[in-house]
Amino acid sequence: MEKTFRNYEAVDVSAAVKEHYRKMRTKQTVDYVQRMHKKYLTFDKPMPLFEAMAHLNKLIDVSDPDLDLPNVQHLIQSAEALRADNRPDWMQLTGLIHDLGKVMFLWGSDEDGTSQDEQWGTVGDVFVVGCALPDTCVYPEFNALNPDMADPRYNTPTGMYEEGCGLDNLTLAWGHDEYLYRVLANHKENTLPEEAMVMIRYHSFYPWHTGGSYKELLCDKDEKYLEIIKDFNKYDLYTKSQKVYDLDEVIDYYRPIAEKYLGTGPIYW
Template sequence: MKVAADPDPSLVSQPDMEPEAAKDKDSFRNYTSGPLLDRVFATYKLMHTWQTVDFVRRKHAQFGGFSYKRMTVMEAVDMLDGLVDESDPDVDFPNSFHAFQTAEGIRKAHPDKDWFHLVGLLHDLGKVLALAGEPQWAVVGDTFPVGCRPQASVVFRDCTFQDNPDLQDPLYSTELGMYQPHCGLENVLMSWGHDGEAGWGRGRRGPSGAAPLGARGDPPSPTEYMYRMMKFNKFALPPEAFYIIRFHSFYPWHKFGDYQQLCNEQDLAMLPWVQEFNKFDLYTKSSSLPDVAALRPYYQGLVDKYCPGILCW
């Protein structure tokens, strides 16, 4: 089912929450009104102007070596105390609280899946890039494929892409753009952000639109920042965890069913996990903030189990 109207109604059920924390689901992701709308629109306008194929490739080169900082997962969580996401129309408090809210929502609904609890804590840690001097439009917000025409459900699509140079390109401005049909999201170049972007190479078409680049032994595809960081540091998590981290911000796909022309069987098999995670990423947001000090020992134990030590970021 595809929905193209804002505000964004849920396609999945809202998780159980305490009455004082519950919020009408139609009031989440409201991009038509609200006290934060001007800030949110300005962030997306910059994002949709400057997120291009060339920009994303340059960001891979800049951050692909994981030489920004060495720190533990919990130190990264603490850094998010200093970040308020300027693309989020729902909350105006530091992102560290959102990490614990998401994790606790998952823990309540899935008590037997401790790895899933940890994904809730980890999912936005890539936003530390905003504290490394990156502008928020290059870190936060919904992700979308670059190198092809934005589809209907991309936030503010009709009024923010006018100055994006890629949309003047005869290849990049088509529905498939530089990709082969059903090449798989792992081979799609996503906008740069805290999740990063998926691999690029095997699913891309050459300048003539004929053969896919990568078919002639090109180097392996680079992958998104947070996903690659987890792989680089050998996080002992199941494949579902890595997939959720990769694509949880790709709302046009997992929420609205757009970009099906790029998906393969693996994407469709993993989609239910991303949608299940989305319930907690979105609907656990509340001005009733968690007691982080009380929760910290439990999550420190999960970090020690699945991703211990000093990590390269």
């Protein structure tokens, strides 16, 4: 029988998943996201790529109803599926690194939702802050808990944005996607194509790419973005399984690709 993914109403979805989304919806406001940008986008912590990957052996994504393995396994599963389909080497690398922003837990805090125990500022489906929350969010009953939804500056369909401004001009809930995107955008040796950066930045933006929300804010370029994300999503979501890989055994294949697109020096987190 085909496995069903992302069933948040299943009887075996843990209470921790639902509580995670309650906290995320309650605490991820415009003010919070601005504070996280100021706190985490300092790019002053050098760490090699594969060292960052190894740290994800210690992190299980509490928001994920489909997989309870350390997050590094999900990354290898995604990359190996792309490799098996003979997708371009840059896309294989993107699969391997797309969740690496979760290393934020190494210097995160419970208060910010960026620690190993409190992950509501690191993982989970993201949404736009500064405008009305759509009912395509997971557990939309939590939308009303967000303080910004009582603020007339932020509770309309366009909120603080111009109609048709495009995805790149929106502020998304803080998490690993935006963090890794900003880290790589700051990395001078990065030569990954734009498609890879789109995959990294928007893969958790389910209310848009799967829910069809935020039409008032989209621009023409975002149609291409949607094609890119839907292609990548097949390898992000539908490759999840209980198969376990040894990171050391796959590094030899991926290291030359990583050096080709990201150079040989450390990445500054």
